[in-house]
Amino acid sequence: MKIYLLSLAVGLLVGVLYYVLNVKSPAPPLVALLGLLGMVIGEQLIPVIRNLMN
Template sequence: MKPYLLSLAVGLLVGVIYSLVHVRSPAPPVIALVGLLGILVGEQIPPLVKQLIAKENTVAWIGQQVKPHVFGELPRGTLAPRAKADEQVKS
């Protein structure tokens, strides 16, 4: 239940911010994508600060943690064999 309440609170905060910058929701595609990029990058700031404070190897951490999270692989679909696909269409 706690993640849902947190998600609602963050959604309300984003709604207030949208209102303050006069952006209607749903946001135009470019604004929405820039916002999502900000979320992805913003998620990495607290762990990065922890790495810097602990004086651990930040460059390696960025390559191992940040890069896969921000630039991760796109989902891959599986193709059904042609005969199976044709049978499904006939049904």
Template sequence: MGYIISLGVGFCVGLLYWLLKVQSPAPPLIALAGLLGMVLGEHAIPVVKTQLFAQTTVEVAGPGKGAAAQKAVAPDTTKQGS
């Protein structure tokens, strides 16, 4: 499956080179910019996942607890009523 994805991405990049009128192999500056984009894209997904699924702190008020009591809750946790 990885080979098919790689072939598809390579084809898209080839189309992009044609649209930008860049000869392949790309000049060094364009190639380095492309590699930088790939590295940034590769590292962006874990950073975004960490930010989206980070634990948040919410205030919980209830019997026997002060109004300032805090509890760490994951964003996907659902509140169950009793």
């Protein structure tokens, strides 16, 4: 649980820094979230396939 809170805190800090420095996000929020979802699915997919093959 601690790692999730740390990740959230860092994300909030980066968001505040982007706002203070008037920097645009490198990707639109929806695109970024879909990219993260793809990474999570890809990370979980290989172990699931391996378990199904055994």
